[in-house]
Amino acid sequence: MKSIWTTLTLGALLVLVAGAPAASQVEQLAPESALPTSDGEVALDDTSALWFVELPSAPLADGGDLAATRKDKQTFRKNAAAAGLKFKERFAFDELWNGLSISIAQRDLGRLYRLAGVKALWPVVTVALDDDPVDPGPGAELATALAMTGADLAQSGLGLSGAGVRVAVMDTGVDYHHPDLGGDGVSSCFGPGCRVEVGWDFVGDLFNAD
16 A cells, blocks of 8 residues: 555655756746835835734724723733843824834844734835825815715715705805806806805905915
């Protein structure tokens, strides 16, 4: 029986070897984009020494408790010390996210990841701002106004259309030449029957918008 299994095993190995492509035939995999560089020529090390350590309790913005988030951090520091992990704490977060920003040697990342109380690790990534932002054009800031104000929920969830509702705008003014307020961009619609029915100018023509 042992000789039969040996024969079968050798046969399987021969099949694998015979079916394997030559090294020159193996397709070489390449990244979709080049590695980030510091000066356009030298590739950076993609394993950062700066990491976000996410801890288990919910942040305050998600209904978490400040005592719980701070206890998470105390537990992390205690467990890290017991494991002999050496790191430099940079920032601590409680409000929007519960965790720490630390600097740690790459060789210790495995032990850090396995440390009790660590929910996740995230590399600290530097994001550069565009030096020449594109002008979004007039009115672009209103593109997400419905969602920002919650009006979309009132429309879809409560079935409210705004019909019969009077709105008072207390601000530096409204542009009743705007098409959404009844104008056509040049002429205006102001008064009874228009969307802007009434208003008061407390400043007059002496107001300087600049």
